[in-house]
Amino acid sequence: MVASPVLEKHVARAGYAAGLLIVIIPLADSLPAAYPLHLGVAQWRFGMVGLLSGAFMTPLLGLFMLLATAALAGHQRRLRALGVTAIVVAAVLAIISLSFLFDYLQVHGTAVNAVRPGVTGASIKVLFKLGVFLIVSVVYALAALGLTRRGHESAAPPPLVGQSGRSAT
């Protein structure tokens, strides 16, 4: 429990810092694996999505930490920004999943018979992971935007003058 506004401010800062670290560090660690980029090659995209699919989990945990910090500290603007970020993440994951599905068809089509079951199995695993991450992102977005709306409603001025406890001047 937060004892004072000053303490609340410091705890919120620490929460944001930790959340950002959890989001940024795994992504920065994964980037070198993508070098050099071969974005025009379906096989490379297929392998790279498979390779990086596991790296999305920790940043999502970091995003949750940022959301929780913003919600507990009552930072409505940040909460809204994080909600929008979660929507963008969900959209990116949806595009990646769709692209991965097309790439799978191409890789499967060019693979020798002995390799095909392995390609299919690996693809199902990756698609499952991406699907779960997508759902989690949508849940985050709904939670953040829902809390923002509720925050706005509770912060709205009282409908009648004087109802807030202050005398009308």
Next chain:
Amino acid sequence: MKGRLLAAAAVVALAWTTQAEAQTTLDFEGIAGDCSGTAVSNGYGGLDWSNFFVCANDAEYIGADCYVSGSACAYNGYGTSALTSTVGTFTFNSAYFKSWFSDNTFFEPYDLTLKGWLGGNVVYSQTIALTGSMQLFQFNWAGIDKLEYDVPNSGQWFGMDDMTINGPTTVTPEPMTVALLGTGLFGLAGLRLRRRKRDAVAD
């Protein structure tokens, strides 16, 4: 100031994405002086080698044509599968291959399957028909971290020379990619048409 920083970041990002790898042809020269089983050491050509050995200066044993350039070529040890890998990724462009020994016969043809791996998944695969003579095979497998040379049965040796890595690959639009792009453009065009119609009705 902010604009300059953004421009610098854009230049760095562009350089990072467009920096070309250096094309290398691995001829396995200078690793061994004979054909008595010297392994290709890790780091040769920037790659790690598993179960690869060099046969040099013994044209009678391995067949003179195995030496595409110089007087050395690589082969798989014990007649079993072999691996080439790296910490990052590399492009496998081409290599010369031949059958050295199969079914207790020298230079007997057999099929060798090559698999290109990335992040624990097979992303490329191709079966090539080896004959008793060196042949050049093109692959152009971009961005793999492991290359597996899979012999169908143990006791099958192959020779390999002039392996080209990290060369350019020509990317041709694949039908699926074109279909996806086309669907997206079609959708965008549809949305624009719908908006125009709505605007016309509103006016």
